[in-house]
Amino acid sequence: MDRNSNAYTFLFAIIMVIVLGASLAFIAESTKEARKRNVELEKKQNILSAIGVNVSRDQAELDFDTYIKKQLTVKSDGSIDTLVNAFTIELKKEVKRATEDQSLPLYIAEKDGKTYYIVPLYGAGLWDAIWGYIGLDSDENTIIGAVFDHKGETAGLGAEINQSWYEDQYIGDKIMDENGNFVSVKAIKGGTPLSNLHGVDAISGGTITSDGVTDMVEERLARYIPYFKNN
Amino acid sequence: MAAKKEALLSKQNRKLLSDPLNDNNPIAVQVLGICSALAITVQLKPAIVMSIAVLFVLAASNVIVSLLRNLIPNRIRIIVQLLIVASLVIIVDLSLQAYAYDVSKELSIFVGLIITNCIIMGRLEAFALANTPWKAFLDGIGNALGYGVILIIIAFFRELLGSGKLLGFEILGHSGKTIADSTGLYAMGYMNNGFMLLSPMALITMGIIIWVQRSKNRKLIEK
Numbered sequence: 001m002d003r004n005s006n007a008y009t010f011l012f013a014i015i016m017v018i019v020l021g022a023s024l025a026f027i028a029e030s031t032k033e034a035r036k037r038n039v040e041l042e043k044k045q046n047i048l049s050a051i052g053v054n055v056s057r058d059q060a061e062l063d064f065d066t067y068i069k070k071q072l073t074v075k076s077d078g079s080i081d082t083l084v085n086a087f088t089i090e091l092k093k094e095v096k097r098a099t100e101d102q103s104l105p106l107y108i109a110e111k112d113g114k115t116y117y118i119v120p121l122y123g124a125g126l127w128d129a130i131w132g133y134i135g136l137d138s139d140e141n142t143i144i145g146a147v148f149d150h151k152g153e154t155a156g157l158g159a160e161i162n163q164s165w166y167e168d169q170y171i172g173d174k175i176m177d178e179n180g181n182f183v184s185v186k187a188i189k190g191g192t193p194l195s196n197l198h199g200v201d202a203i204s205g206g207t208i209t210s211d212g213v214t215d216m217v218e219e220r221l222a223r224y225i226p227y228f229k230n231n
Numbered sequence: 232m233a234a235k236k237e238a239l240l241s242k243q244n245r246k247l248l249s250d251p252l253n254d255n256n257p258i259a260v261q262v263l264g265i266c267s268a269l270a271i272t273v274q275l276k277p278a279i280v281m282s283i284a285v286l287f288v289l290a291a292s293n294v295i296v297s298l299l300r301n302l303i304p305n306r307i308r309i310i311v312q313l314l315i316v317a318s319l320v321i322i323v324d325l326s327l328q329a330y331a332y333d334v335s336k337e338l339s340i341f342v343g344l345i346i347t348n349c350i351i352m353g354r355l356e357a358f359a360l361a362n363t364p365w366k367a368f369l370d371g372i373g374n375a376l377g378y379g380v381i382l383i384i385i386a387f388f389r390e391l392l393g394s395g396k397l398l399g400f401e402i403l404g405h406s407g408k409t410i411a412d413s414t415g416l417y418a419m420g421y422m423n424n425g426f427m428l429l430s431p432m433a434l435i436t437m438g439i440i441i442w443v444q445r446s447k448n449r450k451l452i453e454k
Contacts, residue, residue, distance in 0.1 A: 009304040016311060020318045027322055031329035038332040057332075155341075156273025156394070156428055204425045 043087075050135035050145045051109050051116045068118075070108040076100050078226030091122035092129065104223055114138055119224055121148075123216025126208040128152040130161065130216060134170070140228040143185065146170035148213060158209025169200035175221055182225050184218035187211070239365070247369040251377030253448060257350045258381040259441050260451060264350040268382055269433040271341050275398050278386035280338055281345075282379030284323060286372065288345050289354060292316050293371035296359040303360070312355045313346075320345050350378055385436045393427030 002008060038057070045060035048067060055063050071086035076099055086105035094102045107118040117136040124130065132148035146168075148161040160166050173185045174197045187202040187210035202210035238244075257263050271277045292315050296303070303311050324342045327335035335342070345351070354374050359367040390396055395403040395417070404415015406423065426432055445451045 003302075003304055004306075009307055012302065012304050012311075013307060016314060020314060024318055024321055027325055031325050034329035035325070038328065042332070154273070155271055155277045156390070205428045 046133050046147045046149065047107055047118055047120075050118045050133035050147050051111055052135070052145045053111065067109045067111055068107050069110045072106045072108065074104040074106050074224060074227045076102055076104070076223055076226065078228075078230040080227075091120055091131065095122050099223070102223065104227075106224065106227070109135075116144060117228075119221060121216050121220045123212055123219065125150050125153045125161075125212040126158050126206075127154070130209065130212055132161075132213075132216070134217065134221065136175070140231075141174050141176045143170045143173045143175065150209070153209050154206070156205075157203060158206035158212075160203050160206060161209060161213055166200075166203065173197050173200065182222055184214075184221055186214045186218070244366065244369055247366060248373040248376075251370075251373040252380060253377075253444070254450065256377045256381065256444070257353070257374050258378055258437070259444050261350075261353070263353055264348050264378055265434075265437070267341065267344060267348060268385060268437060269430045270344070272382055272386040272389050272433050273393065273428055274390045274396075275383065275386045277338065277341065278382045279379075280334060281341055282375065282382055284338065284342060285345055285348060285351070285378060286375035287323060288316065288319050289351050289375045290368055290371035291319055292351060293354055293359040293367040294364045295319075296355045297362060297364040297367035300360050300362075308360065309352075309356070312352060316351055316355070317346050350374060381437070381440060384440060385433055388436050389427050389432065392424050393432075395421075395423050 041057045041060050044064040045055065045057050048055060048060055048063055051067065053063060053067060073081040073084040073086045073089065075081050081103060084103050086107065089103050089105045091105070094104070105120050107120075109116045109118060115138045117138075117140060119134045119136065121132040121134060122129065128151035130148060130150040130153065132146065134143055135145035136142065137144050148167060150159060150161060153159040153161065170185060175182060175184055177183045177198070183198050185197075186199050188196075188199045189202045189207055189210070191201045192199040251257055255261065258265065258268055267281065271281050292312070295315050296312055299311075320342060323345075324335070327338070327342070354370060358370045362370070387397070390398075391402075395401060395406060401415075403421065404413065404417045406413050406417040410418060410420065
């Protein structure tokens with residue numbers, strides 16, 4: 001067959017696309033379960049580390065059931081929706097819905113006889129999505145742990161939000177001021193003293209990601225305030 | 232029949248491996264693949280993982296294109312090459328997500344960016360389409376190594392001077408909030424150079440590498 005003819009070109013293109021398409025579909029399908037499990041285990045691992053329980057991904061499965069006593073789906077008015085399973089809520093979809101329609105997952109953990117609350121976060125960084133978990137003490141005010149992660153922030157700059165030096169700054173900070181009003185915790189460019197209970201050092205060279213974290217923490221936590229006020 | 236079969240690692244084939252490391256380095260001499268040299272050289276570890284991923288994709292796509300070189304219709308060759316590279320990258324990405332989840336997180340979006348790495352298309356177009364699979368394989372390995380070497384050198388200096396660490400270890404001592412809680416060099420008042428973390432310093436480091444290379448290797452100096 002003439003390799004410069006249109007027929008050959010079309011035939012080649014069609015065969016090529018079918019072969020590659022089929023092999024990609026096959027690989028995607030055969031790795032699907034393993035990929036899904038990794039993501040789920042990581043979620044459990046992150047939820048646990050928000051209350052200071054740092055375990056390997058394999059151990060997370062067991063420990064999750066030990067520590068996490070309740071998984072609630074909270075509505076924006078503070079009431080509880082018993083029909084939705086909190087673990088399966090995809091925040092990525094929820095944040096796009098109108099405020100009053102959102103289902104808000106909340107995990108309640110028990111560690112050494114104390115109750116802790118874990119609030120999942122989801123927002124936007126510089127390049128792509130960022131997300132995380134904030135662990136609150138039983139006073140529903142003091143942060144006892146924070147975990148952040150990102151899809152595609154710049155390595156060494158914005159990507160530092162998932163490093164412990166950044167996350168640990170949140171520990172001990174408070175989300176309410178002395179009068180009980182919600183003020184959140186902000187990442188402050190140029191740094192802030194440790195004594196500031198409502199601020200942490202932002203990342204040099206990662207200003208937009210830091211601002212993204214500030215917005216995310218404020219926006220997500222604010223939605224749980226009606227629930228915390230009621231309980 | 233053609234003359235005596237060429238040895239697997241003949242002098243000419245060895246040159247395919249060694250040339251891209253110095254005389255014909257894809258980054259320092261051909262100035263290709265600069266984008267990733269800027270983006271992922273803030274730390275050493277992603278730079279190393281990226282080099283390995285490029286090594287795999289470049290060697291495999293070079294071999295595949297070389298095998299198909301007599302079948303690929305000339306008019307659609309670029310898009311065929313792109314399709315092959317893109318499929319390989321997706322395969323790498325999916326396998327990492329399933330079996331090496333931590334590495335996949337480390338690389339995040341940069342795996343996808345391999346598709347746009349100009350070195351890969353450049354080698355497919357300039358070499359694989361005209362050479363036998365074994366030669367194409369060596370050429371792929373050689374060029375990926377040449378790319379990796381530069382990436383790792385830049386990342387070494389950026390991580391060391393920018394964050395005082397190498398592969399995440401604090402080799403210059405620990406930098407605390409105040410001089411009193413610092414150790415090592417930081418206790419003597421040393422400070423990290425935040426500018427090293429920004430992209431312009433990658434370009435400047437790159438320029439210094441090119442300068443040093445040319446002062447050693449006179450062949451490369453343009454008249």
